[in-house]
Amino acid sequence: MTSNAFFCTNLIVFANIQSDLEDEKMTKMDKIYDSEELIITLKTFFGLEEVLKEELEELGYSEITILNRAVQLKGEWKDIYYLNLHVRCAVSVLVQIAKFRIKNEEDLYNKAFKIDWTQYFSNDKTFAVKGAVFSKLFRHSQYPHFLLKDAIVDKFREKGMDRPDVNVKVPQVLFDLYIQESECIVSLNTSGVPLFQRGYREAVGEAPLNEVVAAGLIRLSGWDKKTDLYDPFCGSGTLLIEAALLAANIPSNLERHHYAFKNFKNFQPEIWEDIYEKANKRCTGLPCKIAGSDLNSDMMLKAKRNLRGLPIGRFVEITTNDFADVKKPFENGGMMISNPPYGERMGSDIPEMYTALGDWMKQELTGFTCWIISASEEGLKNVGLRPERRLKLYNGDLECSFRKFTIYEGSKKDRYDENGNLKEDFKSED
Numbered sequence: 001m002t003s004n005a006f007f008c009t010n011l012i013v014f015a016n017i018q019s020d021l022e023d024e025k026m027t028k029m030d031k032i033y034d035s036e037e038l039i040i041t042l043k044t045f046f047g048l049e050e051v052l053k054e055e056l057e058e059l060g061y062s063e064i065t066i067l068n069r070a071v072q073l074k075g076e077w078k079d080i081y082y083l084n085l086h087v088r089c090a091v092s093v094l095v096q097i098a099k100f101r102i103k104n105e106e107d108l109y110n111k112a113f114k115i116d117w118t119q120y121f122s123n124d125k126t127f128a129v130k131g132a133v134f135s136k137l138f139r140h141s142q143y144p145h146f147l148l149k150d151a152i153v154d155k156f157r158e159k160g161m162d163r164p165d166v167n168v169k170v171p172q173v174l175f176d177l178y179i180q181e182s183e184c185i186v187s188l189n190t191s192g193v194p195l196f197q198r199g200y201r202e203a204v205g206e207a208p209l210n211e212v213v214a215a216g217l218i219r220l221s222g223w224d225k226k227t228d229l230y231d232p233f234c235g236s237g238t239l240l241i242e243a244a245l246l247a248a249n250i251p252s253n254l255e256r257h258h259y260a261f262k263n264f265k266n267f268q269p270e271i272w273e274d275i276y277e278k279a280n281k282r283c284t285g286l287p288c289k290i291a292g293s294d295l296n297s298d299m300m301l302k303a304k305r306n307l308r309g310l311p312i313g314r315f316v317e318i319t320t321n322d323f324a325d326v327k328k329p330f331e332n333g334g335m336m337i338s339n340p341p342y343g344e345r346m347g348s349d350i351p352e353m354y355t356a357l358g359d360w361m362k363q364e365l366t367g368f369t370c371w372i373i374s375a376s377e378e379g380l381k382n383v384g385l386r387p388e389r390r391l392k393l394y395n396g397d398l399e400c401s402f403r404k405f406t407i408y409e410g411s412k413k414d415r416y417d418e419n420g421n422l423k424e425d426f427k428s429e430d
């Protein structure tokens with residue numbers, strides 16, 4: 001349930017089938033349950049569960065349970081629309097429609113076939129089944145998805161209808177199947193393509209930061225939306241854009257128009273339009289400076305193009321610069337959150353570059369709190385500063401470390417011995 005002040009509506013809702021469904025109960029699935037009973041699962045990336053919970057609390061939600069790479073809460077259909085638009089740290093919003101136990105592969109098909117899939121979508125929509133399987137009952141991890149797909153198609157046929165087509169890449173309707181040993185949970189994925197496809201980033205760089213990860217990093221950093229923020233490796237601008245949208249209270253998904261919920265039979269366009277209408281879309285200025293730079297001028301053109309389409313665009317300053325040439329970005333300290341190059345494909349000699357980065361931070365960022373995310377362990381070692389915090393995260397499939405360094409006056413002296421060599425203590429820390 002939420003404390004959000006929404007208008008009242010008579011929503012047509014889907015059957016929400018929980019508990020360990022026995023065969024007898026599964027035949028009663030067309031029953032329309034009370035809309036307040038929806039079990040909503042928001043999926044995210046490893047390490048972002050806590051910040052997602054925090055974000056949801058700020059949006060007015062309570063009784064949020066943390067799961068593995070997901071959080072769960074209860075709500076109504078209007079919450080589904082609201083969350084898809086407003087949440088920044090989630091990858092998708094699921095609504096549970098069935099939960100049952102199985103003994104074998106065939107059981108999955110049989111129980112899934114009892115679900116009336118025709119109540120959720122019509123056969124002119126394409127669909128797909130995705131999800132995660134952690135079960136010894138299946139020899140191939142993809143096989144349960146095929147079984148569910150077959151059950152869906154066969155249900156349409158049984159009702160004398162043409163079968164809907166499958167589209168794995170861009171399905172109009174998406175179902176999520178989660179299997180943990182013998183327990184199966186089937187959900188509607190109301191987002192469809194993942195929510196990190198914000199719609200604002202036409203142009204991407206070579207190694208862009210995932211938008212949901214960027215939003216998560218900003219929260220993990222504890223940025224207060226008032227402290228000036230700098231990204232010296234801003235690439236196509238993901239961190240700066242996410243930070244500016246957050247500071248301006250504009251939904252990150254403002255420019256996104258695809259949502260799978262629009263293709264389900266119960267879609268209520270007037271409710272969605274009202275939610276979208278009420279979202280803040282204007283920006284007359286930011287509460288602090290948000291700026292960045294990147295060596296690559298093509299990349300800067302991409303970042304400018306991305307920024308131009310957004311209400312915060314003209315308030316974010318970006319320049320083409322080698323980080324080493326940037327002088328004190330802000331006079332009175334600030335925060336740096338950045339994603340430097342981490343692999344050979346990205347050119348420069350990584351260990352050397354990270355050493356130069358550490359020296360530059362010491363030189364130009366006194367009074368700053370600096371956060372670096374990188375997949376290069378060797379690079380991070382070479383920053384030559386002791387991290388105050390280190391968090392394990394993923395950018396897509398790539399394992400990364402997100403580290404915090406506070407740059408105090410005089411800490412350069414503490415790090416080096418009288419011969420100018422990095423002290424052993426600082427080397428061993430990483």
Ligand SMILES: C[S@@+](CC[C@H](N)C(=O)[O-])C[C@H]1O[C@@H](n2cnc3c(N)ncnc32)[C@H](O)[C@@H]1O
Pocket residue numbers: 204205207208209210232233234235236237238239293294295296299321322323324339340341342348
């Ligand atoms: C991992 S990417 C950053 C991606 C960015 N966060 C985004 O979402 O698009 C690293 C960036 O560092 C830039 N770069 C490499 N060497 C640099 C240097 N010496 N100074 C500034 N930028 C540099 C590259 O052009 C690249 O855009």
